[in-house]
Amino acid sequence: MPPGDVYRKMVVGACAVCGCPASQRCGKCHLTAYCSKDHQKQHWKTHRTECSPYRKLPGKQPIIKQTKRFPSCSKCSCISQSAAAQTLLQAAANCPVVCQSENLGRYLEASRDILPGEIILKDSPLVLGPRQVTVPVCLGCFTPVNGTYSCTMCGWPLCGPECQENDLHKAECQFSRNRTSKVQVHKFMQVNQMYECITPLRCLWLKQHDPTRWVSLTQMEAHMEQRRTTDVHEVNQVNVVDFMKQYLKITTFEEDEIHKICGIIDVNGFEIPGPNIIGLYGKGCLVEHNCIPNTTRTFDAQLNLVIRAAVKIPKGSHISTSYSDPMWGTANRQLHLTTTKYFKCSCDRCFDPTEFGTHLSSLRCVKCTGGLMLPSPSPLDPDIWACNSCPATLSVEHVEQFLKQMGEKLVMLKENSLNSSEAFLKASSSKLSENHYYRSDVKLALAQMYGRGGSQTQQQQPNLKDLSKDLLERKETLCREVLALADLFSPGLIYNINCTTPTNTYY
Numbered sequence: 001m002p003p004g005d006v007y008r009k010m011v012v013g014a015c016a017v018c019g020c021p022a023s024q025r026c027g028k029c030h031l032t033a034y035c036s037k038d039h040q041k042q043h044w045k046t047h048r049t050e051c052s053p054y055r056k057l058p059g060k061q062p063i064i065k066q067t068k069r070f071p072s073c074s075k076c077s078c079i080s081q082s083a084a085a086q087t088l089l090q091a092a093a094n095c096p097v098v099c100q101s102e103n104l105g106r107y108l109e110a111s112r113d114i115l116p117g118e119i120i121l122k123d124s125p126l127v128l129g130p131r132q133v134t135v136p137v138c139l140g141c142f143t144p145v146n147g148t149y150s151c152t153m154c155g156w157p158l159c160g161p162e163c164q165e166n167d168l169h170k171a172e173c174q175f176s177r178n179r180t181s182k183v184q185v186h187k188f189m190q191v192n193q194m195y196e197c198i199t200p201l202r203c204l205w206l207k208q209h210d211p212t213r214w215v216s217l218t219q220m221e222a223h224m225e226q227r228r229t230t231d232v233h234e235v236n237q238v239n240v241v242d243f244m245k246q247y248l249k250i251t252t253f254e255e256d257e258i259h260k261i262c263g264i265i266d267v268n269g270f271e272i273p274g275p276n277i278i279g280l281y282g283k284g285c286l287v288e289h290n291c292i293p294n295t296t297r298t299f300d301a302q303l304n305l306v307i308r309a310a311v312k313i314p315k316g317s318h319i320s321t322s323y324s325d326p327m328w329g330t331a332n333r334q335l336h337l338t339t340t341k342y343f344k345c346s347c348d349r350c351f352d353p354t355e356f357g358t359h360l361s362s363l364r365c366v367k368c369t370g371g372l373m374l375p376s377p378s379p380l381d382p383d384i385w386a387c388n389s390c391p392a393t394l395s396v397e398h399v400e401q402f403l404k405q406m407g408e409k410l411v412m413l414k415e416n417s418l419n420s421s422e423a424f425l426k427a428s429s430s431k432l433s434e435n436h437y438y439r440s441d442v443k444l445a446l447a448q449m450y451g452r453g454g455s456q457t458q459q460q461q462p463n464l465k466d467l468s469k470d471l472l473e474r475k476e477t478l479c480r481e482v483l484a485l486a487d488l489f490s491p492g493l494i495y496n497i498n499c500t501t502p503t504n505t506y507y
């Protein structure tokens, strides 16, 4: 939780009757919101059925028949259809409270103690679209395409007639019909800038066709002012705004409106691993960032976002996820957050030069044995790097240059090369701390390579069952070292929920 933050709690929610901003809650469940007493009275007939389970919490749990159908939680719809009734009750009772502060904007707070593994929210996507930077993909199912089939209505490549009928493709299909000729895509199997307009178009589509979702979307943070002077704004101007106007002949939207949508996508979009999709989630977007998150997120087969408690979350704590890679060092995480999400993280980890004693970013001292060089006075704005056991110092520029060179060496490592990866670890051991993020990256790669089989530099590598005792022990050591860091920085388990096989879940 960021220090010095002044919590200005307010009820942020829509009235369950009219959808207007609500400032009162049901006195029994404290979850359903209302704009007035009249609307609360009016809603009681419906609400009494869903209110009673909460009323009995946290005291004795009501006995729930498995066959009873529970309405979904009116606050976050966090009910899993396949879970048993008891789980439904728990999920509904986990509803986080939406709060607001000057520093964080809107964020979620635990309304009661939440146990590891409990569902905090399950959210269906407002918009799904391809990532901004992508090779041409089917606009129905997101698999890469090669141009053998194009939509008969608009010309965008698809994988076949079935995907042409997919509702996901409707937005760009209709918007592209302003052209006198069909869209023509020529560049396949490489990044194609034409696709940068697709997800923004799918968002803008809601303005004309789904006002409720549009309101939800436009309430999201876009950081318009900070973006205005950035390179990304210039790129969006050319590849999205001008492309829509000049190529697709769309003149319905103001330039600023399109830029705002681009900002909303960048700041709030969840990258769904696997099919390379960006998803926007009305409730999921409210989860704030922390470099040691207390939740895990998964996407089910329908690409609903599922946020679960990774650790015990005490009542009143902020609910957090990581917008960055928790295995990166502080400087890299900060750079990523300031340039893509437009805020400086001030979590406990970011303030600690040792990153909780792991020394994930520390360098070996250039003067003494055993000393480690750390950013000083603070990792958030260092003036210098100083040794923790002798007076040696290094300038910030020197450290940046050195890390750049080490990063270049890392990139040059031959893919799948056990020998060159081990050689990097050996050579860097006198320069980087044992757990340095560069070394941890290589250790993770090595842990995966040992026992994977296949050929490397024309030599067949053993499978796990054929690994020698020495190499098996090496693999175990590497795994343990990486897992110790992962346990600290990305705690908890990844849950595979509501899915029969791991293959239909995207992490």
Ligand SMILES: C[S@@+](CC[C@H](N)C(=O)[O-])C[C@H]1O[C@@H](n2cnc3c(N)ncnc32)[C@H](O)[C@@H]1O
Pocket (backbone or CB within 6 Å): 002, 103, 104, 105, 106, 107, 219, 220, 221, 223, 267, 268, 285, 286, 287, 288, 289, 290, 341, 342, 343, 344, 345, 346
């Ligand atoms: C995905 S949005 C989260 C919801 C947003 N607070 C809102 O009101 O819509 C991400 C934005 O929230 C704010 N934010 C999230 N986590 C933060 C943190 N740890 N410190 C400061 N700001 C944060 C930043 O403005 C960030 O760009």
